[in-house]
Amino acid sequence: MLINLVLWIFIFAIIIIILWSFNSRKYRSSFTVSSSYDAWTNDKLLEKLWGEHIHLGYYSKSSRVKDFKEAKIDFVHHLVRWSGLDKLPKGSRVIDIGCGIGGSSRILSRDYGFDVIGITISSEQVKRATQLTPNHLSCRFQVMDALDLKFQDGSFDGVWSVEAGAHILDKQLYADEMLRVLRPGGYIAVADWNKRHDKRSSLGLIESLIMKQLLDQWSHPEFASINSFANNLLNSRFCGPNVECDDWSEFTIPSWNDSIIEGFRRLDVFIELGPKSFLQGMREIPTILLMRLAFGIGLMQFGVFRSRG
Numbered sequence: 048m049l050i051n052l053v054l055w056i057f058i059f060a061i062i063i064i065i066l067w068s069f070n071s072r073k074y075r076s077s078f079t080v081s082s083s084y085d086a087w088t089n090d091k092l093l094e095k096l097w098g099e100h101i102h103l104g105y106y107s108k109s110s111r112v113k114d115f116k117e118a119k120i121d122f123v124h125h126l127v128r129w130s131g132l133d134k135l136p137k138g139s140r141v142i143d144i145g146c147g148i149g150g151s152s153r154i155l156s157r158d159y160g161f162d163v164i165g166i167t168i169s170s171e172q173v174k175r176a177t178q179l180t181p182n183h184l185s186c187r188f189q190v191m192d193a194l195d196l197k198f199q200d201g202s203f204d205g206v207w208s209v210e211a212g213a214h215i216l217d218k219q220l221y222a223d224e225m226l227r228v229l230r231p232g233g234y235i236a237v238a239d240w241n242k243r244h245d246k247r248s249s250l251g252l253i254e255s256l257i258m259k260q261l262l263d264q265w266s267h268p269e270f271a272s273i274n275s276f277a278n279n280l281l282n283s284r285f286c287g288p289n290v291e292c293d294d295w296s297e298f299t300i301p302s303w304n305d306s307i308i309e310g311f312r313r314l315d316v317f318i319e320l321g322p323k324s325f326l327q328g329m330r331e332i333p334t335i336l337l338m339r340l341a342f343g344i345g346l347m348q349f350g351v352f353r354s355r356g
């Protein structure tokens with residue numbers, strides 16, 4: 048028992064030391080985020096392993112084992128239904144805020160008939176999203192900051208934003224901008240990585256070390272808690288009377304292990320992209336394991352939010 052504990056502490060210490068030595072993606076401004084995503088898009092590793100969706104998958108209680116990429120598509124449909132976005136008629140205008148390379152945007156356009164505009168801070172993602180989108184889809188992409196949306200109030204029937212908020216420092220402005228561009232009565236669906244709500248806001252030493260790595264490694268300035276972000280939405284002057292939220296950690300947690308397994312299953316990708324990509328892949332493993340650990344012990348939670356404009 049004691050030997051096991053010492054071994055785990057030792058492994059943990061090694062992981063932390065390795066991560067500390069690669070600190071270059073620490074958030075400094077939205078430029079760190081855009082340059083990180085530009086690099087992740089251009090090196091193609093993320094796309095080849097994770098596909099066109101840069102978000103976690105959905106695994107119901109009865110299907111914990113499923114195809115990694117299918118699970119991501121399932122996630123989009125679950126969130127559409129849970130948020131009520133599926134009640135919008137075909138042709139409705141929807142904005143995908145922090146759209147990545149457009150995986151969700153294309154599903155919203157193709158399967159629900161929405162007229163979609165995806166925005167991201169990364170110009171390389173806009174190029175790639177545009178390449179991946181067939182002409183017949185009503186789906187376009189623009190470089191834009193989520194904190195400064197170049198649209199008039201009430202321009203959209205639906206607002207969609209998945210796993211973008213953790214990269215944004217000013218959570219209130221992020222909530223305000225999303226709700227500002229939503230028309231009264233429209234639907235908003237947000238999903239994000241959130242930290243545990245802690246009134247005392249005190250993390251233990253190990254928890255603090257884990258949290259620091261989760262922030263610094265993937266260019267996150269801060270995580271909101273589910274509670275605090277629900278309040279950001281509610282406090283916005285553009286918000287309707289209700290905000291509902293839920294914790295989907297148990298439905299998304301298998302994605303972390305699956306993303307590592309996918310790396311080992313798809314060794315052909317590393318052969319195709321060359322030895323540098325293998326090192327890049329190895330670099331991500333400790334952070335993925337720490338994410339899995341943090342979601343497993345409840346230090347992190349997967350928040351979903353819905354509201355009406």
Ligand SMILES: C[S@@+](CC[C@H](N)C(=O)[O-])C[C@H]1O[C@@H](n2cnc3c(N)ncnc32)[C@H](O)[C@@H]1O
Pocket residue numbers: 077080081084099100101102144145146147148149150151166167168169172191192193194208209210211214215
């Ligand atoms: C984890 S990815 C999620 C991508 C996409 N939503 C998906 O599910 O595939 C985070 C996305 O948020 C975008 N993002 C981060 N900060 C942003 C900001 N300030 N304005 C616009 N997009 C931002 C990134 O460029 C990236 O596309």
